[in-house]
Amino acid sequence: MTTTTAEPEVANPKTVNPVPSATIRFCGDSGDGMQITGDQFTSTSALLGNDVATFPDYPAEIRAPRGTLAGVSGFQVHFSSEDIFTPGDTLDALVVMNPAALKTNLRDLRKGGILICNSDNFQKSDLDLAGYDVNPLDSQVLEDQYQLFKVQMTKITREALKDTGLGTKEVDRCKNFFALGLVYWLYGRDQEPTLRYLQSKFSNKPEIIAANTKAMRAGWNYGETTDAFTSSYKVEPAQLPPGKYKNMKGNTAMAWGLMTAAKLSGKELFLGSYPITPASDILHELSKFKNFGVRTFQAEDEIAAVCSAIGAAYGGAMGITTSSGPGIALKGEGIGLAIMLELPLLVINIQRGGPSTGLPTKTEQADLFQAILGRNGESPMPVIAARSPGDCFDAAIEAWRISSRMMVPVMVLSDGYIANGSEPWLIPDYNKLEKIPIHHPVPSENGEKFKPYQRDELLARPWGIPGIKGLMHRLGGLEKQDVTGNVNYEPENHEHMVHTRAKKVDNVAQLIGLQEVEGPETGDLLVLSWGGTYGACKTAVEQCQEQGIKVAHAHLRWLNPFPRNLGDVLKRYKKVLVPELNKGQLRMIIRSKYLVDAQGLNKIQGRPFFVQEVVAAIRGQLGLASANGSKPTATAAVSGIAGSGDAGG
Amino acid sequence: MTTTTAEPEVANPKTVNPVPSATIRFCGDSGDGMQITGDQFTSTSALLGNDVATFPDYPAEIRAPRGTLAGVSGFQVHFSSEDIFTPGDTLDALVVMNPAALKTNLRDLRKGGILICNSDNFQKSDLDLAGYDVNPLDSQVLEDQYQLFKVQMTKITREALKDTGLGTKEVDRCKNFFALGLVYWLYGRDQEPTLRYLQSKFSNKPEIIAANTKAMRAGWNYGETTDAFTSSYKVEPAQLPPGKYKNMKGNTAMAWGLMTAAKLSGKELFLGSYPITPASDILHELSKFKNFGVRTFQAEDEIAAVCSAIGAAYGGAMGITTSSGPGIALKGEGIGLAIMLELPLLVINIQRGGPSTGLPTKTEQADLFQAILGRNGESPMPVIAARSPGDCFDAAIEAWRISSRMMVPVMVLSDGYIANGSEPWLIPDYNKLEKIPIHHPVPSENGEKFKPYQRDELLARPWGIPGIKGLMHRLGGLEKQDVTGNVNYEPENHEHMVHTRAKKVDNVAQLIGLQEVEGPETGDLLVLSWGGTYGACKTAVEQCQEQGIKVAHAHLRWLNPFPRNLGDVLKRYKKVLVPELNKGQLRMIIRSKYLVDAQGLNKIQGRPFFVQEVVAAIRGQLGLASANGSKPTATAAVSGIAGSGDAGG
Amino acid sequence: MPTELPTLTPADFASDQDVRWCPGCGDYAILAQMKKVMPQLGVARENVVFISGIGCSSRFPYYMNTYGLHSIHGRAPAFATGLKSSRQDLQVWVVTGDGDGLSIGGNHFMHLIRRNVDLKIMLFNNRIYGLTKGQYSPTSPLGKVSVSTPMGAIDNPLNPLSVAIGCEATFVARSIDVNIKHLGEVMKRAAEHKGTAFIEIYQNCNVFNDGAWDYATSKETKHDNVLELEHGKPLIFGKAKNKGIRLNGTHPEVVELGKGISEDDLLFHDEKAPEPTLAYLLSRMRHPEFPEPIGVFRDVDGPKYDVELNRQITAAREKKGEGDLNALYNSGETWTVG
Amino acid sequence: MPTELPTLTPADFASDQDVRWCPGCGDYAILAQMKKVMPQLGVARENVVFISGIGCSSRFPYYMNTYGLHSIHGRAPAFATGLKSSRQDLQVWVVTGDGDGLSIGGNHFMHLIRRNVDLKIMLFNNRIYGLTKGQYSPTSPLGKVSVSTPMGAIDNPLNPLSVAIGCEATFVARSIDVNIKHLGEVMKRAAEHKGTAFIEIYQNCNVFNDGAWDYATSKETKHDNVLELEHGKPLIFGKAKNKGIRLNGTHPEVVELGKGISEDDLLFHDEKAPEPTLAYLLSRMRHPEFPEPIGVFRDVDGPKYDVELNRQITAAREKKGEGDLNALYNSGETWTVG
Numbered sequence A, B: 001m002t003t004t005t006a007e008p009e010v011a012n013p014k015t016v017n018p019v020p021s022a023t024i025r026f027c028g029d030s031g032d033g034m035q036i037t038g039d040q041f042t043s044t045s046a047l048l049g050n051d052v053a054t055f056p057d058y059p060a061e062i063r064a065p066r067g068t069l070a071g072v073s074g075f076q077v078h079f080s081s082e083d084i085f086t087p088g089d090t091l092d093a094l095v096v097m098n099p100a101a102l103k104t105n106l107r108d109l110r111k112g113g114i115l116i117c118n119s120d121n122f123q124k125s126d127l128d129l130a131g132y133d134v135n136p137l138d139s140q141v142l143e144d145q146y147q148l149f150k151v152q153m154t155k156i157t158r159e160a161l162k163d164t165g166l167g168t169k170e171v172d173r174c175k176n177f178f179a180l181g182l183v184y185w186l187y188g189r190d191q192e193p194t195l196r197y198l199q200s201k202f203s204n205k206p207e208i209i210a211a212n213t214k215a216m217r218a219g220w221n222y223g224e225t226t227d228a229f230t231s232s233y234k235v236e237p238a239q240l241p242p243g244k245y246k247n248m249k250g251n252t253a254m255a256w257g258l259m260t261a262a263k264l265s266g267k268e269l270f271l272g273s274y275p276i277t278p279a280s281d282i283l284h285e286l287s288k289f290k291n292f293g294v295r296t297f298q299a300e301d302e303i304a305a306v307c308s309a310i311g312a313a314y315g316g317a318m319g320i321t322t323s324s325g326p327g328i329a330l331k332g333e334g335i336g337l338a339i340m341l342e343l344p345l346l347v348i349n350i351q352r353g354g355p356s357t358g359l360p361t362k363t364e365q366a367d368l369f370q371a372i373l374g375r376n377g378e379s380p381m382p383v384i385a386a387r388s389p390g391d392c393f394d395a396a397i398e399a400w401r402i403s404s405r406m407m408v409p410v411m412v413l414s415d416g417y418i419a420n421g422s423e424p425w426l427i428p429d430y431n432k433l434e435k436i437p438i439h440h441p442v443p444s445e446n447g448e449k450f451k452p453y454q455r456d457e458l459l460a461r462p463w464g465i466p467g468i469k470g471l472m473h474r475l476g477g478l479e480k481q482d483v484t485g486n487v488n489y490e491p492e493n494h495e496h497m498v499h500t501r502a503k504k505v506d507n508v509a510q511l512i513g514l515q516e517v518e519g520p521e522t523g524d525l526l527v528l529s530w531g532g533t534y535g536a537c538k539t540a541v542e543q544c545q546e547q548g549i550k551v552a553h554a555h556l557r558w559l560n561p562f563p564r565n566l567g568d569v570l571k572r573y574k575k576v577l578v579p580e581l582n583k584g585q586l587r588m589i590i591r592s593k594y595l596v597d598a599q600g601l602n603k604i605q606g607r608p609f610f611v612q613e614v615v616a617a618i619r620g621q622l623g624l625a626s627a628n629g630s631k632p633t634a635t636a637a638v639s640g641i642a643g644s645g646d647a648g649g
Numbered sequence C, D: 001m002p003t004e005l006p007t008l009t010p011a012d013f014a015s016d017q018d019v020r021w022c023p024g025c026g027d028y029a030i031l032a033q034m035k036k037v038m039p040q041l042g043v044a045r046e047n048v049v050f051i052s053g054i055g056c057s058s059r060f061p062y063y064m065n066t067y068g069l070h071s072i073h074g075r076a077p078a079f080a081t082g083l084k085s086s087r088q089d090l091q092v093w094v095v096t097g098d099g100d101g102l103s104i105g106g107n108h109f110m111h112l113i114r115r116n117v118d119l120k121i122m123l124f125n126n127r128i129y130g131l132t133k134g135q136y137s138p139t140s141p142l143g144k145v146s147v148s149t150p151m152g153a154i155d156n157p158l159n160p161l162s163v164a165i166g167c168e169a170t171f172v173a174r175s176i177d178v179n180i181k182h183l184g185e186v187m188k189r190a191a192e193h194k195g196t197a198f199i200e201i202y203q204n205c206n207v208f209n210d211g212a213w214d215y216a217t218s219k220e221t222k223h224d225n226v227l228e229l230e231h232g233k234p235l236i237f238g239k240a241k242n243k244g245i246r247l248n249g250t251h252p253e254v255v256e257l258g259k260g261i262s263e264d265d266l267l268f269h270d271e272k273a274p275e276p277t278l279a280y281l282l283s284r285m286r287h288p289e290f291p292e293p294i295g296v297f298r299d300v301d302g303p304k305y306d307v308e309l310n311r312q313i314t315a316a317r318e319k320k321g322e323g324d325l326n327a328l329y330n331s332g333e334t335w336t337v338g
């Protein structure tokens, strides 16, 4: 256990250094329990009052063989005494449980950052699997560039747990809690919340509780007592708006938002879904809440999923379907029918890397075209995108407000990054949320025939549902006459209906408010973003503003229709930059609609933007030299309670 | 049988008036055999050397009850002594077999045009079905505005056929041949070709041949001998380029083009398809040619259809799938896989009115977004559109040339209008057609491992097929490493592959030549069209040019990628007008890509453009008063061998 | 909640839309029977929903004065499952064709049947694609010449009843468009069944596949080619009721009654057999080797997806109380700022 | 075209890709058997193609040193049909899972089976969605608690063999991942069959559904719970081979041998029975009431879609001669200008 630091001026042993924020990453084999480790670190930090943002990153599809590059699973946490909006670009600390994790993650560690390695796992066979000829821990390079800590985690954990009576296999699965304890010490975190977690999660397995507690304590004590670590760090609580918080994952927020929207509108929720990464968790979450009147239906495929939701909507329920790109592709025909039937419906797409099966566990924003334009015929539908994990809650509610008000299916876009990421969520009071009024027609008093396609001022038709005497009517996918809803093939009627359906969607703009801008009202550059890139764009713009650059930020919540004033907003800036995790899909639509020469910052790597990438692009647009000259690299990750591995398909 | 004409100066009885061209429409109940009647008139006119263009228009879905408005079936023929490109705007002659046909078609007849009605079918019950309170044939209005001929077709046909021994039902089914004979007389057409058709079609039903021959002769004689008609018309042969011609339907041309492409490339054709209007005829046509090595597979659904074609392509066949909008929607996921696999594949979309089931038998161009942008992830594919019935032949060949050269699926767009329409087709000599070279790799001599994703100068990968020793490899829908084709999740590789797939599609521009323009090289206005609106746009632009307007016409064959010089072309005109049978899909893409303020002429009525609509829009763009002041109306139709009704779904 | 229902007539179940099938189409007879049966079911019109896919047959909902959904090709079972699962108060009928239900819709058919959702499904089997003008269908016989199979079909046809029984069906029946009384009875039995009730109806498409069922409908041959199943009764057929079906191992065989063979030697029908093997065996009896059974093949009770789903909802509410969102929001680890 | 084949070993069939299943997954045993059987089939590696959908099981093709296609979820049968129909020279295997094959892919499965395309399909049944981390599947039993069914599954499971038999299967068999010898034999039988050969393989997912097949694999219980079918032999099982299956009407019943019951009283297996009722009956024998049969349930000959398609091609060519495009272009009514 040698310790070398690249910063010789470090103070006395066991100094506590205050830092405004830190980004760390736990990484190891997918069987090493890195996700749980990261989750625990996040909760604990949040409970300490830090603002937090997380980025779990796990292997695609099948669990790869132990120790291989393909099997590496990571979890990054950014925790801060200030408001933060991203999980961080570069890492302040990286915990690696094996050589494969080192190889795939090291480039994201900042120069001089802390590198903690489980040196027991750097045996010849481990090195071979990761493709290392020599042990990198022995090389001077690492010692020169980082604060390298080689820790015999396996050995020490075994030692600490030798009296538990557990087998080696079980004992070794506690290594991650050793790492967790060590990092807790390093950042002065409290072990209490994790002890509570162990108690509640394994209440019927006291030996597991005991073992993990011991491992964690061993890790903490290792930091506290050995000579290895000379200083630790402290991140003060953030000044979040007052209130009660909890740490919230995007997919959970989406599920809860949907349940909330159902209650606010007096509806029961019906979810038709087919499992697919990274959307399945919404199905899982909603399945838990039958006592909220939530019905979840795991359909035979995505087509049945969307169709069952439409069937439920026809019956008056809040119909929802959730999926990811390939599954959404299969729903196109069904969505087209819902557009024709003019029924409310939420279609939720948790985007992942494509095309085809692509990169199932990675994030991307490349389904925007599919959402807005990807159906046969003229079939417009409103599209809304959530911008952060907690925002999924609000986006779900807003989507349902529009869908039920306008009698039109709404597409809700999220992505793998915000779906699996988390952030502190200011707990709302349900009773203070705005209700969603829904009216179902009843027979007219004068005995007039029910007109299922008679429209109100915003062109919405009435939501007449079965079971009501005197409202009997038939709907279908053939073109229909306005007002009566009868099948109609007349040329003028068709044109009228195509325009009417489009205008109805345009009318959504009357309900969604105007586009707001953060920053100067006019200026050199507007950064126009949407969806999960919000945090990176906001942070980057703020950094640039602090540097005196005349740049503003507009983040689009609705992608279709756009806010009524968007054209005006765009014209107030000399340039428009559209950062997207795709080849420029929003940019294409903006250019077409407003004829502005919007430029793109595009990244298609299955990963979110780094703030510095956006900063560099902003500076580049304005002809400024890059702030630090260095190409920005990636960001934080450690590894231990091993679950079923982390994968998706 | 009274005859009144609005043109009192008409000459002696039985005058023959030469006219440069005429547009006529046969219409009646869908059981009345109007499609056959129109077909016969077309063939005969083509054989006489006229240029012809047709527009069949039949009811959607189920056969409607006899005599109703919904059951009306029409067939329009434009025949001319000059080059023509559309089936005509307004009708010179309209033949109606019942009141419903009159009601739905009259507005397309030009003032003073010939209106021939089967007055026997204007009984109270017929009038009721069509919603007429009084018999329109009795009203002065018709007589004032048109040359009205009330002909007792049923009675005369029965009379003529009374010795055939056929029952009334069979006899009445010959009325359409009476009408055909009458119109043959009116336009001085030869009855011989139709007699030949009857002989070959009903060779084992001599009584049918005899009856229809009698009915046709009776119609002819009626025109020749009764006082009703005082003059007939004559349309001289057109000056088509020399060669041998036949009359060609769009879907037949598509099928033959596909077969030709297969032969030219030394491939066997595999079609995976699921029936859908208006695409089914391609499946039917191809199914006939097993002796050409054509394999057709009627799959269980559209998904299986596209996947089977991909499977065949993997094996080295020419894989094709055909459908229409709703079916294409279902193929999106499969197409995405083909894009990822980088296999050649043709996806043929015969567009119809949408969204959803929409207007299944009507035409529209509203699947362009779906074709170019309608898939999950970044999944570009080349898109080509045929412009006329005969052009489907060439488009099919060109699509396969690109697809097999570039190892990419290609979408071929046609539409209901050109698919069912017909025009004279200059018969090619197969031996003079350019071959399509295809190379399958063989094992390298030096024993090097096969690299399925090694690319050539245009970025195409090799088409390695099973059965070849030493080339064994596995493909799949997960992102793959360039060169090796192995599964790969690395961020940079993904970005590289996304860009590579896009660049490969862009490289198609190097193979398709430059955009040509008809008309002045620079000017006030460029009309930019695509697909089946070619004829109307070309004709309209030519008419305007004759009027001295500085307008040019560019017709896009490839919608993705665009020809390299398109941006330059667009900049040479002050304005750009994009006429489309949708809400402006090409326009949107053009605006985005070239930032030109292209304007749209959009019609979404399930019907093609009338030339005069395009003319009016051109004049409107240039601030010129409309040429004739009158709102353009629709165009020509009569009704009789009744088939199985005309419908689709 | 049965309430006092007015006495309705078939005409009350006719919608105001023109019926648009070809004259002579078998669909008319089925529609007429449905309208006749409806008033006898004791369900208010507004609580009845017909859901169909696309095809001639799928036009059905437009003609019933109830609620209705003419959906997309093949997916009617999925719409119906969503509707019925969230609206237990409705009686839901699915109308489909041999193409709609067994070709593009095969998967939904299969899963509907196994889930045993409490709804009724009628498959109008005309062994052809009617609406798209005459392509062969999954029930067309081998060798069928059609526009898409000019040299004859080469796919083994599916047997709709065998498929349903292979997919755990609790109720399967067969009837014939022109056998109007029988058809009406079978519809009633289906309506009474709790769970997915599947009826295959032989339907004549007189335009594209005229006479496909002649052997089962023509006066001369029908008695020899059709066998009416009756629960607990031996399998007897023939104009003179002189022929029967006897079991030989797991194979049925046609025997003549008399000459030493009595009714007791015959196979007895048992709709309620807990194992579906008998129903399966009956579904395998095909013309011309055998008379084809019509009537109810199988009618047993089993868990119903929609009923169980709603039972879980009730159980969850009973156990945990009606969901409280504020409690949910505040569950787990939380912390307070300021 | 059988050519002289070099003698290959299982290792020759291993691709260069890392196998990425969880340690202990049943898929390993199946892969090992496949590699073992392959050299015995007399087919050159380059003429073998494995096609799969998406799922843990569907990773299979990557690990075989043959041609392979890892396609999209549920659609493998369609890719395979297209390939085999146009390439009669290839031996095509489809690998699928209970979710891939029976949930999203149910329709293609059904139509592949009925068409009897000459290819082999192996369904790895682990009664769970492995790849997507543990949702219940169409073969999960009622009451199955999973991430998507926290209160237990309420859909009746499908029985893959019953489904296949309901869809006109000509070859159906069942084996078990750890029963390696038996599995290898069944694979060979499938390879020999002409037409669609369907094998259900009980496969343990030790991560998400560990022990689902324990009753059929554990030393203590397997003899009582599994019955090995042998053509022409009576149905006998039990460690002491002292139990058998007897037929009572159309119902099987478990009997003990001896005490007046001899082997001759038992049901005899007949793979070749022309009617599938026996195979269906066997597929209905489920744990715990019955021992579950493994082995070949049915193996009969029938028209094969791909073979017939190619026969039509040949016949058309023989009858009309190889197609002549110039003749086609010039067919029908033509006219000449100039």
Ligand SMILES: Cc1ncc(C[n+]2csc(CCOP(=O)(O)OP(=O)(O)O)c2C)c(N)n1
Pocket: B274, B275, B276, B277, B302, B326, B327, B330, B357, B649, C054, C055, C056, C057, C058, C073, C096, C097, C098, C099, C100, C101, C124, C126, C128, C129, C130, C131, C132, C137
């Ligand atoms: C997605 C899609 N594919 C194809 C079609 C075309 N289509 C409509 S109905 C039909 C088949 C109808 O056959 P069947 O279900 O037997 O009904 P029938 O008309 O015979 O009553 C087809 C192929 C469609 N409407 N939608």
Ligand SMILES: Cc1ncc(C[n+]2csc(CCOP(=O)(O)OP(=O)(O)O)c2C)c(N)n1
Pocket: A274, A275, A276, A277, A302, A326, A327, A330, A357, A649, D054, D055, D056, D057, D058, D073, D096, D097, D098, D099, D100, D101, D124, D126, D128, D129, D130, D131, D132, D137
């Ligand atoms: C269109 C689509 N929908 C859903 C998925 C997600 N998905 C991948 S595999 C799978 C199920 C796997 O279960 P099974 O077929 O039983 O295979 P196993 O993993 O158990 O071997 C699902 C739902 C997908 N990849 N594509």
Ligand code: SF4
Pocket: B062, B063, C020, C021, C022, C024, C025, C026, C027, C056, C057, C126, C130, C131, C204, C205, C206, C207, C208
């Ligand atoms: S085509 Fe056939 S099934 Fe359709 S309406 Fe006509 S007769 Fe009936």
Ligand code: SF4
Pocket: A062, A063, D020, D021, D022, D024, D025, D026, D027, D056, D057, D126, D130, D131, D204, D205, D206, D207, D208
């Ligand atoms: S999840 Fe289950 S099926 Fe998948 S590899 Fe792991 S053990 Fe095997």
Ligand SMILES: [Mg+2]
Pocket: C055, C097, C098, C099, C124, C125, C126, C127, C128, C129, C130, C137
């Ligand atoms: Mg049918």
Ligand SMILES: [Mg+2]
Pocket: D055, D097, D098, D099, D124, D125, D126, D127, D128, D129, D130, D137
């Ligand atoms: Mg499985």
